[in-house]
Amino acid sequence: MKVRTRFAPSPTGFLHIGGARTALFSWAYARRHGGVFILRVEDTDVARSTPAAVQAILDGMQWLGLAHDEGPFYQMQRMERYKEVIAGMLAAGSAYYCYTSKDELDQLRAAQEARKEKPRYDGRWRPESGKILPAPPAGVAPVVRFCNPVDGVVSWDDQVKGRIEFANVELDDFIIARGDGTPTYNFCVVVDDVDMGITHVIRGDDHVNNTPRQINLLHALQAPVPHYAHLSMILGDDGQKLSKRHGAVSVMQYHEDGYLPEAVLNYLARLGWSHGDDEVFDMNQFVAWFDLNHITASAAQFNTEKLNWLNAHYIRQADLSRLAADVASRLAVRDVATVAGPDLERVIALYRERAGNLNELADAVHPFYAMVTPSAELREQHLTPSACAALAALQDHFAGCPWQAAELGQAVKQTAAEQGLKMPQVAIPLRVALLGLPQSPAIDAVLEVMGRERVAERLSRILAV
Ligand code: GLU
Secondary structure (H helix, E strand, C coil), rough: CCCEEEEEECCCCCHHHHHHHHHHHHHHHHHHCCCCEEEEEEECCCCCCHHHHHHHHHHHHHHCCCCCCCEEHHHHHHHCCCCCCCHHHHCCEEEEEEEECHHHHHHHHHHHHHHCCCCCCCCCCCCCCCCCCCCCCCCCCEEEEEEECCCCCEEEEECCEEEEEEEEEHHCCCCCEECCCCHHHHHHHHHHHHHCCCEEEECCCCCCCHHHHHHHHHHHCCCCCEEEEEEECCCCCCCEECCHCCCCCCCHHHCCCCCHHHHHHHHHHCEEECCCCCCCCHHHHHHHCCCCCCCCCEEEEEEHHHHHHHHHHHHHHHHHHHHHEEEEEEHHHHCCCCCCCHHHHHHHHHHHHHHCCCHHHHHHHHHHHHHCCCCCCHHHHHCCCHHHHHHHHCCCCCCCCCCCCHHHHHHHHHHHHHHHCCHHHHHHHHHHHCCCCCCCCCCCHHHHHCHHHHHHHHHHHHHHH
């Protein structure tokens, strides 16, 4: 049996972090077993689905690198198929027309509630042997209901939660097509899972209550029942259900906030799944390890600190050329061009050890490419007359100095000695002059990377005021 999994988002918002984890696990499971990963867009809720949300999902999946093998399939493009299956079920007797009006349903519900019963459709239009149905009322567009089994239980061995059972009496004959003929949610999911040959349904546990209905439908269609793995929800840092209140819940927001996709993926992989104590691993390793047995049944709690730690780790590991391309585009948004400046990869190499995210990295390298004007406060504190005299002397030293960190460091030291100052009394004003900041990585490395001309230009400008 070839494994076939799917990720089936409803395009009613962004791809959020919970959806991304579902996608990751479905993707990894298919990859692990040499199977097929399918993307299916469940867009039948026309009032809430938007093209922008579809695009956001595709963008998020692409950014994460979770490539699908088939699809994207759109449910709205499969209406004919759903209608065909409904017609087949009506003909086979596993579904029937129901003409109960809204008023009648309201009365039924009120009566059931008065008797302290769970509100459910009472099957009044369900064909049964020996039962005589009334004549269909004129002018009423009937819904189509599924003939749910009346007794027994429906159960499955959930790959995450263990055995789950529902009594059929708890499930009424739910509607599979509305009065206007449009199919309903559970029905479309089932037809799609059958047609797409899905073997493993991995999804959020908000769908546990749908599963018994879906299994009964599968039985009625004489289709194989896939394995189900229902993932527990993700809680925010504060232990509350993850929601917009927690800020960056959209995957693309993480991109904007300067996270690398491999950090987010590594983080999500550990959110409810484990492989011993392993915390840091790439997606090849994850795919090789991933199984459904090690998914925890309890809710996973988001830990931003850990995500940040992983992000810093991956920033330290990343290809400099890739970081440079990313940082250049972040600076371009701020109208800062990097092409004419010092070599961006070398500047990044100086700063990446201390960057928690790509925006911080962009902030850190920004002064290398933009006109620097130290604040009045910094000027007053650090660009004192004696410091400026030292910087002027340093400028002379630089003129004849080979542009190498060792020699440049030597020049700063020598200048400090000649001026009767301590090394920081020259190095800090130098940083303020060059970068507008009192701190930086090793000053000799900063000088080397910034380059002779830019250093000369910045020092002259500062000393001219
Ligand atoms: N469209 C559903 C959702 O976004 C998922 C359905 C499923 O995975 O079966 O929650």
